[in-house]
Amino acid sequence: MNWQIAVMIVFTLATAFDLTLTVLRMRSCARPIPENVKDIYDEETYTRWRAYTAEKSRLSVVSSLVQFVVMVVLLLSGAYAAFARLFPADPILQLTAVLLLQAVAETVASLPLNYIDTMRIEEKYGFNRSTKKTFYIDQVRGFIMNFALSAVLMYMFLLAHTALGDGVLILFTAGMLAFSLLITFLYPFFSRLGNKFTPLEEGELRTRLTEMLTSHGYRIRDIKVMDASRRTTRSNAYFTGFGATKTIVLYDTLLSSMTTDEICAVFAHELGHGLYRHTLKRQILSTLQMLLIGALIWLSVSVPAVYTAFGFDGVNYGFAYILLGTCLLPLFQPLFSVLFNYVSRLHEYQADRQAVKEGCGEALASGLKVLARENFSHLSPHPLLVALEYSHPPMHLRLKAIEDAQAQQTAE
Numbered sequence: 001m002n003w004q005i006a007v008m009i010v011f012t013l014a015t016a017f018d019l020t021l022t023v024l025r026m027r028s029c030a031r032p033i034p035e036n037v038k039d040i041y042d043e044e045t046y047t048r049w050r051a052y053t054a055e056k057s058r059l060s061v062v063s064s065l066v067q068f069v070v071m072v073v074l075l076l077s078g079a080y081a082a083f084a085r086l087f088p089a090d091p092i093l094q095l096t097a098v099l100l101l102q103a104v105a106e107t108v109a110s111l112p113l114n115y116i117d118t119m120r121i122e123e124k125y126g127f128n129r130s131t132k133k134t135f136y137i138d139q140v141r142g143f144i145m146n147f148a149l150s151a152v153l154m155y156m157f158l159l160a161h162t163a164l165g166d167g168v169l170i171l172f173t174a175g176m177l178a179f180s181l182l183i184t185f186l187y188p189f190f191s192r193l194g195n196k197f198t199p200l201e202e203g204e205l206r207t208r209l210t211e212m213l214t215s216h217g218y219r220i221r222d223i224k225v226m227d228a229s230r231r232t233t234r235s236n237a238y239f240t241g242f243g244a245t246k247t248i249v250l251y252d253t254l255l256s257s258m259t260t261d262e263i264c265a266v267f268a269h270e271l272g273h274g275l276y277r278h279t280l281k282r283q284i285l286s287t288l289q290m291l292l293i294g295a296l297i298w299l300s301v302s303v304p305a306v307y308t309a310f311g312f313d314g315v316n317y318g319f320a321y322i323l324l325g326t327c328l329l330p331l332f333q334p335l336f337s338v339l340f341n342y343v344s345r346l347h348e349y350q351a352d353r354q355a356v357k358e359g360c361g362e363a364l365a366s367g368l369k370v371l372a373r374e375n376f377s378h379l380s381p382h383p384l385l386v387a388l389e390y391s392h393p394p395m396h397l398r399l400k401a402i403e404d405a406q407a408q409q410t411a412e
Contacts, residue, residue, distance in 0.1 A: 003309040007327055008075065014330030015068045019061060021385065026057045028382040034396035036403075037379045040369050049376055052125045059121065063113045070109045071326060074101075080319055081311030091162075091317065095154050098318030103147040111139060122232070125376070130231045138194060138231075150321055152179065157297055158317045172294045177287055197224040200250065205260050209248060209267055212358065216275060223248040225255065235374045237266055239274070246274075257374055262367030265360035272354025278347040285340055292336060296328040297321070337388055344391040349401050356405040365402050368395060 029050050033041075041049055074080060080098050087097045118135055122128035130138070156179065160172045200206050200223040210220050228236070228251035235254040240247045254263060273279065300306065300320045307315050355364045372379070372395050381394055392398070 001305075003303070003306045004076075007306070007309075007323065008072070010327040010331065011071065011075075012068075014326065015064055017330070017334075018064050021388065022057050022060045022064070024382055024385060025378075026054060028378070028380065028385065029053050031380040031382065033379050036399050037369070037372070037396045040372050040377075040379060040395070045373070048125065052121070052376055053378070055121050055124075056117070059113060059117055063110065066109050066113065067106070070105055074105060075310060075326075078311035080316070080322070084312070084316060084318075091158055092155065094316050095158065095318030095321075096151060098316055099147060099151050099154065099321060102318070102322055103143060103150070107139070107143050114139065127233050127376070128231070129229055129233065134194075134231065141194065154317050154321050157294070157320075161298070161301065161317075169291065169294045169298060172297075173287065173290045176290045176294070177283075180286065180290075195230070196227045197249070198227075199223065200225050200248075205255075205263060208260065208264050212264065212268060213246065213248075213271060216271060218271075218274070219245045221245055221247045223250070225250050225252050227252055229253050229256075233374065235371055237263070237270070239270055253374070258367055258370050259363070261360070261363040262370060265355050265358075265363035265367050266371075268355035268358040268360040269351045269364060271358070272351030273347065275354060276347070276350055278351070281347070282340075282344065285343060289336055289340070292332060293324065293329070296332065297324055300324060300328060334388060341387065341389065341391050345386075345393045348392050348398070352398060352402050353405045356402060356409060361402055361406040361409075365399055368398060 033046075080101060083101045084094050084097045087093045115135065118128055118130060119132065153176070156175045157172050160175060164171055206223055209223060213220055224247060226249055228234070233253055235251050235257050237248070237250045237254050240249060248267070250263070254266075258266070297320055300323045301315050301317065304315050306323065307313075307319060310319065312319065352364065355361065371377070377395060379395055381390065386394060393401070
């Protein structure tokens with residue numbers, strides 16, 4: 001079997017699939033807007049949204065094609081193997097060399113497009129607040145973190161495979177699970193590398209958020225405000241911390257765009273995620289996904305002929321990571337994404353119902369509309385896009401579910 005041709009065919013089909021989804025996003029802009037979300041955008045804003053979506057989609061097409069060309073050149077030229085030969089014949093150094101070349105190539109290819117996305121399109125439509133200095137610092141930070149994460153992942157697999165052979169799956173999955181938990185634990189530290197956090201001032205909002213969570217057994221370590229407005233006008237909020245002890249983080253953009261009632265409603269929704277242990281349930285799905293990834297990497301290193309077809313003398317674990325991203329995951333990930341996103345959407349409905357139970361239904365509905373407006377959300381996405389890509393239900397369905405939950409609560 002000609003493995004080089006097989007890899008190129010699968011990679012080409014994966015790129016074609018991504019481009020098809022992008023075209024579907026563009027065409028779905030013409031879908032009629034459901035009645036219960038027509039008030040989110042006025043006519044002028046809706047026209048701007050369609051123009052924004054069209055520009056983002058066109059850039060996405062260009063980005064996919066550029067990445068495709070870069071990968072085809074690297075794969076067919078034998079560049080990975082040639083670069084690896086510049087390093088000593090040590091498995092760790094060999095995989096590091098290949099991953100370094102991949103990271104540099106991706107960064108060089110994507111940097112101009114990321115600049116256009118952030119400094120041109122996002123700024124044109126009023127979302128970007130980043131300076132050029134902040135943009136380039138973020139790119140360097142992203143390069144270092146992405147390279148480090150991929151390298152650590154493959155170091156773990158190399159060590160596990162060397163020690164256990166075919167028994168690698170259990171140990172590698174356990175290692176990835178532990179690593180993901182470590183990243184989650186360290187996320188507050190990472191987030192502070194590029195942002196400033198200040199305590200939320202005393203007042204009604206702080207009191208209400210604290211009372212809401214403590215009434216359900218949570219302990220509040222602190223409530224912080226993040227200076228997200230340095231980079232964007234988009235709004236968000238989240239919890240950090242393990243177990244019952246939580247730190248609440250609010251984007252400063254959220255404070256300026258929502259009322260106190262709406263912010264409390266958003267956190268009543270987040271409270272629902274905690275009460276129903278959605279994070280734990282999603283972690284179980286993530287573990288299954290990690291098993292799939294481990295099995296696919298193991299499959300890729302079980303066929304040395306794949307590597308010789310691209311100029312290597314034998315298995316290269318860094319190139320296995322590239323095969324995972326270009327061929328193996330694109331074959332299986334869409335099916336897993338359908339399952340994961342379906343479960344996630346069910347969790348969102350359940351968390352919304354908790355907000356209704358807290359007496360925040362009306363405020364949640366108005367707050368979600370604010371978020372949709374601030375984040376330029378798609379109000380009528382194609383069902384196929386929802387199934388494949390949406391971890392949250394479309395806005396019109398969420399609002400209908402909130403309305404139904406309120407009616408049921410009133411009837412009871």
